[in-house]
Amino acid sequence: MFAYAVGRAGREHADDVVAETFLVAWRRLADVPANPLPWLLGVARNVVHERYRDQVRQSALAAEMRAWVREAEEDVAEHVTDRAAVLLALAALGDADREILTLTAWHGLAARDAARVVGCSTATFFVRLHRARKRLQDALGVDRQTSSARLAKEYTR
Structure with missing residues (x-):
């Protein structure tokens, strides 16, 4: 299993792929055939594909966010700096x-x-929502005493 995961996802992700594969096997124990290796390899293949799709989606989203930041930086409105900081955060x-x-x-x-x-x-x-707002405040470097309402106003611009 590990060798297959290394070959498909790389050494840095192989442990996660194997762990996720066996988690699926544990959850679907009744579906595991008598000769489990081909079935497990199929599950591992699906795990790798799902991780790739997630990575592609995350990359596309990050590119979109960078485009928003570029738009904000090109904007000549008075709050461009605040908007860019919020978008980056x-x-x-x-x-x-x-x-x-x-x-x-x-x-x-x-x-x-x-x-x-x-x-x-x-x-x-x-x-x-509370935790997400807190993490946004941390990413912005805003004092924790700053109200969530002010943050909401800032990133809706």
Whole structure:
């Protein structure tokens, strides 16, 4: 399994691919055939493909965020620097944090509706939103005493 993972995903990702493959096998133990190697290799192949798709999606999203930053830098409006800083900080966040922040701030969804989009309860969404805002503040280098409302206003420009 490890040799296959190294050959398909590289040494730096092989451990993760093998671990994920065996996690799938454990969850689907009833589906594992008597001769498990071909089945496990198929699962590992799917894991590698999924990781590649995720990487491509992340790269496309990062490119889009960089394009927004370039637009902000070319903009001659009075708050260009603030906008560029917020966009850079937003681009530095993980996919889940970006999604939560943009669902509420840019798309204007209520917490209940945004929670439905990401597939969690409203209470869980509020916790995730709080943590995402905190990470955005850290990425911006903003004092923790700064209110979330000010941040929301900043990155909706």
